[in-house]
Each structure stands twice: as C-alpha cells, then as structure tokens.
Amino acid sequence: MIEIHQANHSIILTGTLEAPDLETVYEALEPFEHGDTIHVNLYDLDIEEGRPMASLTDLIKRYLRDGYYMRLEGPPQLLIHNLYRVGYHPHERLVVADMREDEAYG
Numbered sequence: 001m002i003e004i005h006q007a008n009h010s011i012i013l014t015g016t017l018e019a020p021d022l023e024t025v026y027e028a029l030e031p032f033e034h035g036d037t038i039h040v041n042l043y044d045l046d047i048e049e050g051r052p053m054a055s056l057t058d059l060i061k062r063y064l065r066d067g068y069y070m071r072l073e074g075p076p077q078l079l080i081h082n083l084y085r086v087g088y089h090p091h092e093r094l095v096v097a098d099m100r101e102d103e104a105y106g
Contacts, residue, residue, distance in 0.1 A: 002045065004028045010039040017045055017052040025059060034067040043074030043100070057082040064093050071095040 002015040004024060011028050032038050047053045060083060063070060070093065072079075080099055083089035089096065 006031075009036060010041065012041040012044075014044040015046070017047045017056065018049070019051050019055060022052065022055045022059060025056070029059075029063065032068060035069070037069040037071060038063065039071045039073065040075075041073045042076070042079075043098075045074075045076075047076055047079065053078060053082060057086065057088075060094075061086060061088050064088060064091055067093075069093040069095075071097060073097045075099055077101050 002013050002017055002021045002024070005012040005014075006028060009032070011025075013025070029038065047056065056079060060070060060072075060079075072094070075096060077099055080089055080096055083091075083094070088094065
C-alpha cells in the first residue's frame with residue numbers, strides 16, 4: 001500500500017505499489033492541467049510485482065500522450081526500462097532524474 005503526498009505541482013509516492021493503488025495515483029493527478037509539469041518523487045516507492053509496474057508504465061504513457069510533462073525523480077530502473085521498451089523513453093515531455101539501480105522487482 002502506498003501513501004501519496006501532494007504539494008503544488010508535485011506528488012510524492014511512498015510505500016509498496018500494489019495494483020489497487022493505481023486508482024489513488026490517478027486521483028492525485030486529476031488536479032493537474034494539460035501542459036503542466038508534474039514532478040513525481042519515487043525515491044521511497046517500491047514496486048515488487050509486475051502488474052503494478054505495467055500499470056504505472058501505462059499511467060505515465062497516458063499522461064505524456066495527453067500533453068502533460070513529467071519529471072520522475074528517483075524512479076526504479078525497471079520502470080524506465082519499461083518506458084524505453086514501449087517507446088516513451090527518451091521522450092520530449094519526460095525528464096528522468098536520479099534513476100535508482102536497486103529495483104527489487106526482477
């Protein structure tokens with residue numbers, strides 16, 4: 001289960017991401033408008049299963065496709081690899097900062 005903290009154009013995700021958590025992440029992103037840069041702090045987020053990883057990848061793709069900008073801070077390496085595999089990294093509206101190489105899922 002995750003916790004989400006919001007401030008201005010940022011959200012901080014902490015805990016272990018599970019499939020049911022994705023609905024909560026979508027709700028946290030609702031206040032943002034097209035063209036906004038969404039800062040997502042992932043330093044303290046763990047993703048231990050494939051389904052939540054795939055769902056988070058799809059969520060990021062959707063927001064990029066819909067015209068949002070995203071800055072992922074401290075994302076797990078496997079998330080960035082998944083974005084690469086589906087053609088969304090590199091992407092003109094995506095910034096990756098301080099990717100973690102210690103992903104638990106694998």
